[in-house]
Amino acid sequence: MTDHADAIRANRSNWDDRATAHAARSGAGYRVQRYVDDRETLSGVVRFDRTRLGDIAGLSTAHLQCHIGTDTLSLARLGARVTGLDFSAVAVAEARRLVSETGDDVSFVQADVYDAVEALGAESFDLVYTGIGALCWLPSIDRWAAVVAGLLAPGGRLFIREGHPILWSMDDTLADEPHLRFSYFERAEPVQWDDDSSYVQIDTPLASTKTFEWNHGLGEIVTALLANGLVLTTLVEHDSVPWEALPGQMLERPDGEYALDAHAGVAPLSYTIQAVKPTD
Incomplete structure (x- = not known):
């Protein structure tokens, strides 16, 4: 049985490496220079x-789980007063460096997402936002919902917009058609990976290559939110994701989203959820 604390430490080391690679000013990674050059630019996820x-x-x-802050500053560009939180010190440092160059008024805090209430303050926010590729790094969806x-x-x-648990169940190493392989x-036991690449182009291979992921079914996510007192207002499933999640099987759309090609429509690839905390 994998020790969850060890798994989180391995994931943090991996995301420290990714943060440096994703923040490159070379045009690789997240192509962050465009946010500096054009103050109207929004990330594809927010757009x-x-x-x-x-x-x-x-x-x-x-x-929550803001990484290097491209979605965070995009929310600020839509007028929100935003604080980003991430468990990677390198990601937070890169996020702060980015907004120092763009001039966006955003603050960043380093903390584990499970410690966010203590780090950011209880019952403080009008909006809690989480983007693509966040929940799979968390062992308990109920703790996240709390x-x-x-x-x-x-x-x-x-x-929240997130990759669909059906997508996380697929084996992305097989390029002939979608294959369901993972739970x-x-x-309790995560899926283990050992890979020196990332989901976007990077200039150099990652040094910390081992990662651990947990899937959460859509029903489990909704149930966790309801059990923690929230009221579901939106649940939309999408046929696309903002990266080439299944290499060799996807077409890029004009908006930068990727959808299945030959097997278009056979499975949802992402979803958007909105939920509200009641006033009474």
Whole structure:
């Protein structure tokens, strides 16, 4: 049985490496220079859900698992008052460096997401936001939902777009067609990986290559939110994701999203959830 603390430490080392690679000014990684050069630029993840996000101007916002801050500063560019949180000290340092160059008014805190209530303050936020590729690094979805509920002020809203658990169940090393291989449901034992690449182009291979991931079924996610007192207001499944999740099987769309090619529509690839904390 994998020790969860050891797994989290390995994941943090991997994300320390990724943060440096993703923040490269060479045009690799997240192509961060475009956020410096054009103050109107929004990340593809935020742009995809802009209509569903609605008017967020003036909303106090916590962005959990913010990585190097490209989605975080994008929320700020839509008028939100944003604090980003990430467990990687390197990611937080890169996020701070980025906004120092762009001029966006965003603050960043280093902490584990499970410690976010203590790190950011209980019942403080109008909006809690989480983007793509976050939940698979967490061993317990119920603990995450409790954190979200603890951060939201009464009447506050959760907004999350995430890779679909069906997608996380697929084997991305097989390129002929989608293959279900891994558990759809949350399990105590994580899936282990050893890979020196990332999901975007990077200039050099990663040094910390071992990672551990946990899947969470869509029903488990919704149930965890409901069990922690939130009211579900939106659940939309999408046929695309913002990276080439299944190499050799996907086509890139004009908006930068990737969808299945020959097997288009056979499975959802991502989803958007919104939930509200009641005022009473």
